[in-house]
Amino acid sequence: MSMERVSSIEEARGALRRARLEGRTIGLVPTMGALHEGHLSLVAASRARCDLTVVSVFVNPTQFGPGEDFDAYPRDLDADTALLEAAGVDALFAPGTAVMYPAGAATSVDPGPLATLWCGASRPGHFTGVATIVTKLLSTVGPDVAFFGEKDYQQLKVIERVVTDLDIPTHVVGCPIVREPDGLALSSRNRYLSAADRTHALVLSRALASVRARVDAGETDGAALQRELANAIASEPGITLDYAAIVDAETLESVSELRRECRALVAARVGSARLIDNVALSPASSHACR
Ligand code: PAF
Numbered sequence: 001m002s003m004e005r006v007s008s009i010e011e012a013r014g015a016l017r018r019a020r021l022e023g024r025t026i027g028l029v030p031t032m033g034a035l036h037e038g039h040l041s042l043v044a045a046s047r048a049r050c051d052l053t054v055v056s057v058f059v060n061p062t063q064f065g066p067g068e069d070f071d072a073y074p075r076d077l078d079a080d081t082a083l084l085e086a087a088g089v090d091a092l093f094a095p096g097t098a099v100m101y102p103a104g105a106a107t108s109v110d111p112g113p114l115a116t117l118w119c120g121a122s123r124p125g126h127f128t129g130v131a132t133i134v135t136k137l138l139s140t141v142g143p144d145v146a147f148f149g150e151k152d153y154q155q156l157k158v159i160e161r162v163v164t165d166l167d168i169p170t171h172v173v174g175c176p177i178v179r180e181p182d183g184l185a186l187s188s189r190n191r192y193l194s195a196a197d198r199t200h201a202l203v204l205s206r207a208l209a210s211v212r213a214r215v216d217a218g219e220t221d222g223a224a225l226q227r228e229l230a231n232a233i234a235s236e237p238g239i240t241l242d243y244a245a246i247v248d249a250e251t252l253e254s255v256s257e258l259r260r261e262c263r264a265l266v267a268a269r270v271g272s273a274r275l276i277d278n279v280a281l282s283p284a285s286s287h288a289c290r
Helices: 009-021 037-049 077-086 126-141 150-165 188-192 195-216 222-234 284-289
Strands: 004-006 026-031 052-057 091-093 145-149 171-175 239-248 262-270 273-281
Touching (some): 004 009, 009 026, 026 037, 026 126, 037 052, 145 150, 150 171, 222 239, 222 262
Parallel strands (some): 026 145, 052 091, 145 171
Antiparallel strands (some): 239 262
């Protein structure tokens, strides 16, 4: 069956009415387009789990701050459509800005303290924009399950918080980061990297892997690991560290001693791109509790 393309909220709801009445499960993959294998892994996860897969493509202006890359953000709806069609997606929801934010729209979703940490501190208002648009997409599509990449780990935790707090009947699933063979996490923003930038950017995944190896070898000192991570990235030319943090995997608060599941999070500017990456840290004590 060919993929249905809709661009209004009414059309999106109409397209899914029949499936819902027939009791078919709906999976949603929200994206901002410029699709890559990371997005396609979310599509594959949705197709494996749900009867019907909907992908949204919308470059959401409210999650970009002044001076950020909203205007430059890569947009190629034709290429995205071809990829999604080939991936077996059932419906593409690609609204314009006036559909998602009609004149007079004044409501936003404030995800609370989780949204003020890390990327939230560097990009004030970013997660309010994300929480608002994701709430609207969930309200439009009404999916049983929504799929998000773990590369945006803080975003995933913020969305879980919003869905819980607003009693939204959608199950949120985080999917593993997809990497290039050399370790670089896939991102639409990798398109901004020059060949030299791309080489410098590899320090992120390298430093994260080395912190993970230290934890696997028994290191539990959060401050020492954080220092190692920050120093490794700061010593690479051509890269400006925003933050390097060792955090609790759920609260995203810094940890001084790794006892539960944690995450190492990094953000850095490489050339004109702001890149983020992260890795799961499982201290031996967290295995004992499983
Ligand atoms: O991760 C993204 O691409 C965006 O932040 C999202 C979740 C589609 C909201 O605009």
